Structures are given as structure tokens and as C-alpha cells.
Amino acid sequence: MNLSDINLPVASFSPLYEQIxxxxxxxxxxxxxxxxxxxxxxxxxxxxFAVSQGTVRKAIDELASQxxxxxxxxxxxxxxxxxxxxxxxxxxxxxxxxxMKFHLANRFLVCTKTEAxxxxxxxxxxxxxxxxxxxxxxxxYAGQPxxxxxxxxxxxxxxxxxxxxxxxWHGTVYGLYESQxxxxxxxxxxxxxxxxxxxxxxxxxxxxxxAPLLSVERVAFTYGNKPVEIRHARYDTSEQHYENKLx
Numbered sequence: 428m429n430l431s432d433i434n435l436p437v438a439s440f441s442p443l444y445e446q447i448x449x450x451x452x453x454x455x456x457x458x459x460x461x462x463x464x465x466x467x468x469x470x471x472x473x474x475x476f477a478v479s480q481g482t483v484r485k486a487i488d489e490l491a492s493q494x495x496x497x498x499x500x501x502x503x504x505x506x507x508x509x510x511x512x513x514x515x516x517x518x519x520x521x522x523x524x525x526x527m528k529f530h531l532a533n534r535f536l537v538c539t540k541t542e543a544x545x546x547x548x549x550x551x552x553x554x555x556x557x558x559x560x561x562x563x564x565x566x567x568y569a570g571q572p573x574x575x576x577x578x579x580x581x582x583x584x585x586x587x588x589x590x591x592x593x594x595x596w597h598g599t600v601y602g603l604y605e606s607q608x609x610x611x612x613x614x615x616x617x618x619x620x621x622x623x624x625x626x627x628x629x630x631x632x633x634x635x636x637x638a639p640l641l642s643v644e645r646v647a648f649t650y651g652n653k654p655v656e657i658r659h660a661r662y663d664t665s666e667q668h669y670e671n672k673l674x
Contacts, residue, residue, distance in 0.1 A: 443478060444482045444483075444485040444486045444489070445486070447472075447476055447478060447482055447483055448486035450476060451466070451472070451486060451487070451490060452495070455506060455650055456650035456651055458609060461506060461605075462506050462509070462510070462605045462611050463506060463508040463510060464505065464506050465502075465503045465504065465505050465506075466496065466503075466505070466506065468503065469487065469504075472487075491504070493613075493614075494507055494614075495507055506611075507611075508605060508611070509599055509601035509602045509605060509611075510598060510599070510605060510606070519531075520670050521573075521667050521668070521669060521670070522668060522669075523568065524666050524667060524668055525666070531566040531567065531568055531573075531574070532568075533564060533565075533593075533594075534566075534567070535562060535564050535593040535594050536563040536565065537561065537563040538560065538561075538562050538588065538589055538590040539561050540558060540561075541559055541560075541561050542555075542556045542557065543555055543557045543559045543579075547559060547579050547657060550646050550654060551579070551646075551655070552653070552654055557581070557582070558581075558582030558583065559579050559580060559581060559582050560579070560580040560582055560585050560588055561577065561578070562576075562577070562579075562580070562593065563575075563576070563577055563578075564576045564578065564593075564600075565631055565632075568667070571633070572631060572633055572663075573663040573666075573667060574632075574660055574661070574662055574663070575628055575631045575660070575661045576659065577658070577659045578600075578656060578657065578659075579656070580655065581655060584608060584655060585604075585608050588607075588608070592607075601647075610649050610655055611649055611650065612648070612649060612655070614648050615645050615646065615648065616645065616646050616648075617644065617645045618643070618644045619642070619643050619669070620641075620642050621639060621640070621641060621642070622639075622640050622641075622661070623636075623637045623638065623639060623640070624636055624637060624639075624640050628640065632663050634663060638663070638665075639664070639665075640661045640663060641661070641664050641669055642659070642660070642661050642662075643659070643660045643661075643669075644657070644658070644659045644660075645657070645658040645659075645660070646658075
């Protein structure tokens with residue numbers, strides 16, 4: 428592919444590096460390079476797109492700043508993956524007050540096929556009644572349950588996902604999405620509010636009814652700004668906190 432192969436509207440001008448960025452992104456979306464794999468060198472991409480290495484470098488820099496690519500000194504540039512240690516909890520902002528390294532143990536309770544209601548359909552850009560998958564999960568830290576989550580996924584994209592698959596997977600859910608369903612989460616949007624635990628949440632998290640919790644509703648997107656997951660988490664923050672680093 429080179430620039431002559433792309434039909435850009437005459438009225439919509441964009442800098443050359445932005446056009447190269449769009450072509451690299453199209454290759455990522457088409458799974459030409461999979462999560463964790465190296466992409467071609469700047470020299471190879473410059474030859475492929477018939478542009479300078481500086482233009483390719485600027486495009487890659489932008490994709491790296493958006494956490495879609497990862498530069499490794501002396502090794503090259505790689506497609507970001509949620510299966511690496513440093514990226515496993517990229518979208519999780521819960522951290523222990525103790526400052527200890529966080530590792531959460533998963534226990535999946537439910538994985539059922541159902542139909543999207545109007546709210547879920549709207550967030551996932553589906554039609555009401557479309558097939559979806561509903562998952563319940565408890566996450567524990569040091570043996571104590573601290574997170575209860577409900578997850579909704581488009582049924583067609585995640586065909587074959589079941590409770591046995593989830594409980595047999597030894598890694599993050601986003602890593603499972605990557606490896607078995609060719610779905611890489613690239614960004615997320617969250618809504619956060621304080622709530623009190625009802626009886627069900629209190630039972631799952633071993634708390635007293637009415638205990639304070641943090642409710643976090645997340646919509647996660649794959650390439651092309653396509654929403655592919657809703658996740659509603661309730662965090663016990665008695666010994667944890669929500670941490671967000673602002674630049």
C-alpha cells in the first residue's frame with residue numbers, strides 16, 4: 428500500500444504523518460500484526476509507503492503515545508498487548524493502600540448467553556434483542572474479595588466463550604480476548620460514583636450491607652472506536668484506592 432492507493436477527499440487535508448498513522452492503524456485493525464508482535468522497521472515502512480523515515484517515526488510516536496504500539500530500545504516497535512506484565516492492569520486503577528504489588532485472583536460465577544436490553548444495546552452499538560454474553564466475576568486480593576464485576580459482550584464477536592473457558596484461563600480477561608477472539612482493547616471510558624452495598628454485593632464481598640463501595644462502569648473499545656465490552660465493577664476501597672495519574 429502507498430499513498431497513491433488511498434483516495435482522500437479533496438476537502439479534508441491531513442498532514443502526511445497523519446495519513447501514514449491511519450494506514451498503520453488500518454493494518455493493526457486488519458490483524459496484519461498481532462498483539463505482542465513486532466511491526467516492520469521504520470526503514471521498511473518508509474519504503475512501503477514511499478515517505479521519509481522521519482514521517483514514519485512521527486506516526487509511530489503518536490501511536491505509541493496512544494498505547495497502541497510499544498517501543499523497545501534496541502529491539503524495535505511492537506503491537507501493545509494486555510498479556511505482558513506491565514500492561515495486564517493497564518485499565519485497572521485500583522491499588523492497595525499498602526503500596527504492595529497488586530495481583531488479583533479471578534473467580535467467574537456466571538457466563539450466560541442472553542439478549543441485549545436497550546441500555547446495553549446502546550452502549551455496544553447493537554440492536555435491542557441482539558445476542559450478548561453476560562459474565563459475573565469476583566476478584567480477590569490476598570484471599571479477600573474486593574471486586575464484584577458484571578460484564579457484557581457482543582455475542583457474535585465472542586461466540587464460544589463459556590464459563591469453563593474463563594475459569595481455565597490463567598491471565599487477564601483482556602489477554603483472553605486477544606488470544607482467542609482477536610479482540611484487542613485499545614481504550615476505555617469510565618463513569619465513577621460512590622454507592623452503598625446492597626445485600627447481594629455485601630454477600631459477594633464479605634461486607635456488611637450498607638458498606639461504602641466505589642461503582643465504576645467502563646465501556647472498552649477496540650480498533651476503529653468500536654465498543655466491545657461493558658464492565659460494571661464495584662470496588663471495596665476499605666484498604667484500596669482508585670488511582671489516576673493525570674498529565
